[in-house]
Amino acid sequence: MNIELEEVLSHEAFRRAGPIVRAGAAFVPGRQVRWVHSSEVMDIAPLLSGGELLLTGGVELAAATAEQRRQYIRDLAARSIAALGIESGGPLKTIPADLIQTAEAHELPLIELRKVAPFVQIAQSINSLLVTRSVDLLRQADVLSQKLAAELANGGGLKELLQLLASQIPADVTVLDGAGAVIEQAMAPATAETQSDIEFPPLEFDISQRGTVTASLRLSPKTDGDSSWAQVVGERAASILALALHGRHAPDLVDVAGKELVRSILGGVQGQRLRQLCRTAGMDPDDQFVVVLGRPLGAGCRWAGVERLVRKYRTKAIVYVQQQEMVAVAALPAKGSRARRATMLSELKAGVVDQPQVLVVGPVSAGIADAARSLAETRLTFDLAPAGTGPGSVIDADAFVIERLASQATGDEAIHHVVDELLGGLIAHDDSRRSRLLETFDEWLASGCNTAETARAMHLERQSLYNRLEKIFELIGGDPRGTDRLAGLHLAARLGRYLRSS
Incomplete structure (x- = not known):
């Protein structure tokens, strides 16, 4: 359940703090707040999941440099928070112009709180309101779920269930198969409210049968307002629609074998049984395979769209969901397997x-017997991914080969020696100055020493990056371009970031 930012700004508890929008005023209307949180930590962004109204007294901001303040705003905007509220008059006397300009540029509403802001009281008031409305919403959804169950028990089919949903939300309701073809649909009843020319974003939900995603439910709301109602109804309705679909689209032997194949890989089964299940599922056990692992990062996560992308170009794939984790095993052609994996990776990213999910595309496995190893390396990549990896991220396990090897190496002492030998001075500078030179150096090397690309990736002004590089070269003994030192320094930078995050 969300609440509009405009309603929060007009709430009595919030108005006592004397709020005034200093940046991003054009983006306040329609902005949804999921929760109110307060923190003085500058590196709070990785701990946020989006939709938060973040409140801060400005203690750390007052002591930060202009570049650190700009990076703070960029990081928060990248996490899609609803807004940032900053108390002025205390440690931070006024809101610095660099904060306002950066927030405006990144479409982040920045609210100055001109009076002493009772953060605890504000958070309790708004969050209590959110909880109360969420409870009411769940009660309404329970009533609708009971209606759907009763319709199903009385002999109603998929069409009747969709018609009931369409009238109650109201929304156009469609059930799609794994390839995206329409199985059944129902339109919202024509009323004055539903005749609007405005198109609202559709919501999609997985319909799973015994762990396998077999279809998806698409809701296209016809009225304005918070999408929470349609979200809650869709989540509840999916399981009931799975029952209605069972008799109409019961899993065949291939589907059952595919599900059991993934379960066997998860359980570490080897030998003839694995090969037999692979053949029954319609795949050659001697083909090459790739594992795609997905984990949710919030409500509304669905996997049907991922399945369609994985199966594109007639790729045979099995998608299995268990305990909030999606595992897909896709067969690749014997020739051009690396090219097909690269295409799949690119299309998943797009x-x-x-x-609200993160995916990891694992390494290519040589035959189904090697799929368990590919799965293990894929899981390891999840653990090694940078903190704060945001929703919609697709991680390439091949890009973490160095970190995967380092995490399994027995000679940790040797790794530390290599990093200290080549980058000890740079890391010491980061530790003493709270700077980000190691991260900057690694990003610059990963881009092929492309300054413009690095500046974009790190949200830095070009001159700021030049200044950092100048300091980096001073600390490592000169510009490494065109020297034999480049490969070793890149290895040390990657290992150094791994060691600091582990």
Whole structure:
């Protein structure tokens, strides 16, 4: 359940703090707040999941440099928080212009709190309101779920269930198969409210049968307002629709074998049984395979769209969901397997942008017997991914080969020696100055020493990056471009970031 930012700004508890919007005023209307949180920590962004109204007294901001303040805003905007409220008059006498300009540029509403802001009282008041409305919403959804169950028990089919949903939300309701083809649909009843020319974003939900995603439910709301109602109804309705679909689209032997194949890989089964299940599922056990692992990062996570992308170009794939984790095992052609994996990786990155999930595309396995190793390396990549990896991220396990090897190496002492030998001075500078030179150096090397690309990736002004590089070269003994030192320094930078995050 969300609440509009405009309503929060007009709430009595919030008005006592004398709020005034200093940046991003154009983006306040329609902005949804999921929770109110307060913190003085500058590196809070990785701990946020989006939709928060963040309140701060400005203690750390007052002591930070202009660049650190700009990075703070960029990081918060990247996490899609609803707004930032900063108390002025205390440690932070006024809101610095660099904060306002950066917030405006990144479409982040920045609210100055001109009076002493009772953060605890504000958070309790708004969050209590959110909880109360969420409870009411769940009660309404329970009533609708009971209606759907009763319709199903009385002999109603998929069409009747969708018609009931369409009238109660109201929304156009469609059930799609794994390939995206329409199985059944129902339109919202024509009323004055539903005749609007405005198109609202559709919501999609997985329909799973015994752990396998077999279809998806798409809701296209016809009225304005918070999408929480449609979200809660869709989540509840999916399980009931799975029962209605069972008799109409019961899993065949291939589907059952595919599900059992993934379960066997998860359980570490080897030998002839694994090969037999693979053949029954319609795949050659001697083909090459790739594992795609997905984990949710919030409500509304769905996997049907991922399944369609994985199966594109007639790729045979099995998608299995267990305990909030999605595991897909996809067969690759004997020739061009690396190219097919690269295409799949690229399309997944384009297809799941802003979705509340993170995916990892694992290494290619030589035959189904090697799929368990690929799965283990894929899970390891999840553990090694940078803190704060945001929703809609697709991680390439091949990009973490160095970290995967380092995490399994027995000679940790030797790794530390290599890093200290080549980058000890740089790391010491980061520790004493709270700077980000190691991260900057690694990003610059990973881009092929492309300054413009690094500046974009790190949200830095070009001159700021030049200044950092100048300091880096001073600390490591000169510009490494065109020298034999480049490969070793890149290895040390990657290992150094791994050691600091582990």
